[in-house]
Amino acid sequence: MTKILIVEDEQPILTGLRDNLEFEGYEVETADNGTDGFRKISNEEFNLVLLDVMLPGMSGLEICKQARKKGIEVPIIMLTARSEELDKVLGLELGADDYITKPFSLRELLARIKAILRRTARKGNQADQSSYVTIGLLSVSFDDFDALSGNEQVKMSHKEFEILHYLYKNAGRIVSRDDLLDAVWGLDYQPTARTIDNFILRLRSKIDTPATQHIITVHGIGYKLVL
Ligand code: CA
Numbered sequence: 001m002t003k004i005l006i007v008e009d010e011q012p013i014l015t016g017l018r019d020n021l022e023f024e025g026y027e028v029e030t031a032d033n034g035t036d037g038f039r040k041i042s043n044e045e046f047n048l049v050l051l052d053v054m055l056p057g058m059s060g061l062e063i064c065k066q067a068r069k070k071g072i073e074v075p076i077i078m079l080t081a082r083s084e085e086l087d088k089v090l091g092l093e094l095g096a097d098d099y100i101t102k103p104f105s106l107r108e109l110l111a112r113i114k115a116i117l118r119r120t121a122r123k124g125n126q127a128d129q130s131s132y133v134t135i136g137l138l139s140v141s142f143d144d145f146d147a148l149s150g151n152e153q154v155k156m157s158h159k160e161f162e163i164l165h166y167l168y169k170n171a172g173r174i175v176s177r178d179d180l181l182d183a184v185w186g187l188d189y190q191p192t193a194r195t196i197d198n199f200i201l202r203l204r205s206k207i208d209t210p211a212t213q214h215i216i217t218v219h220g221i222g223y224k225l226v227l
Pocket of ligand 1: 009054055
């Protein structure tokens with residue numbers, strides 16, 4: 001059953017949302033202050049969280065930020081009473097999936113909830129949690145030689161997978177070009193350092209965002225993958 005947590009301190013809104021979501025067939029859990037809300041998000045499994053911004057105890061923005069910091073990936077829709085653009089952006093930068101400004105229509109909220117649940121269900125199906133790891137923009141399964149960016153398949157050659165896998169196994173450590181040569185190409189064929197650099201360039205173009213570089217060049221030595 002799909003379980004939704006509502007964290008909202010205004011009782012009429014909380015009750016209204018709970019009744020309507022239960023009517024839609026969702027299992028609903030509630031918290032009327034930030035402290036309780038954060039505890040529930042931390043300790044229980046939910047499919048989605050509706051999170052008010054202004055809460056006694058701990059603000060919704062803080063809850064969102066702390067939850068993401070702890071690695072909790074539950075989809076979060078922020079409910080904000082303040083319509084300033086900044087609040088919305090803040091909410092999103094803190095790792096929220098969506099936001100909706102009060103007063104909102106129930107129909108719109110339900111549509112957003114359904115859209116997010118559909119999205120996560122699809123991701124869940126394609127990216128079986130056990131075998132996929134996140135590296136920059138990509139979800140990668142080294143077992144299946146599969147790479148996804150969002151729900152889109154990303155083309156990667158066998159060698160690119162092997163190089164990335166080796167870097168991943170050694171994440172946080174410096175890997176020399178010689179290490180890569182031995183691990184990926186073995187003894188029968190030795191590509192030039194330039195070839196390796198080109199593979200790295202191609203991998204970077206698939207993994208990195210403009211703001212973050214995950215494969216770091218260690219000059220004169222090799223590379224380091226930073227997750
Ligand atoms: Ca509030």
